[in-house]
Amino acid sequence: MQNKKIKKILMNKLALQEIYVTGDSNHIEIIAIGEIFTGMSEVKRQQSVYTSLMSDIMEKKIHAITIKSYSPKEWNKKKHNYSP
Numbered sequence: 596m597q598n599k600k601i602k603k604i605l606m607n608k609l610a611l612q613e614i615y616v617t618g619d620s621n622h623i624e625i626i627a628i629g630e631i632f633t634g635m636s637e638v639k640r641q642q643s644v645y646t647s648l649m650s651d652i653m654e655k656k657i658h659a660i661t662i663k664s665y666s667p668k669e670w671n672k673k674k675h676n677y678s679p
Contacts, residue, residue: 598623601648601657608647612667622659633666640664 598616601623605614611629618624625644632640644662651657665673 601625601651604651605644605647609643613670620657622661623657624661625663627662627664628667628670629664630667632664633668637664 598618602614602616605611605616605625605627609627609629609631611627611631613626613628615626616623627640627644631643635643641662641664644664645652645660648657648660652660
């Protein structure tokens with residue numbers, strides 16, 4: 596599955612402010628930033644991303660995912676350490 600398609604799915608389903616998707620269909624790395632994650636536990640954040648991609652995971656279009664998710668406030672503190 597193309598990274599652009601994953602990005603589009605997550606942007607639409609989770610109303611994210613920013614998203615970075617890297618890797619290939621064997622291993623996708625996702626950094627998702629959105630208000631939806633404010634006050635949400637790390638487990639709930641990952642569940643929301645997995646749920647949005649579940650049909651593609653079940654169809655084996657995506658094999659493995661690493662997810663990092665942040666509220667915009669959290670991302671503002673972390674983003675200086677990230678370069679896509």
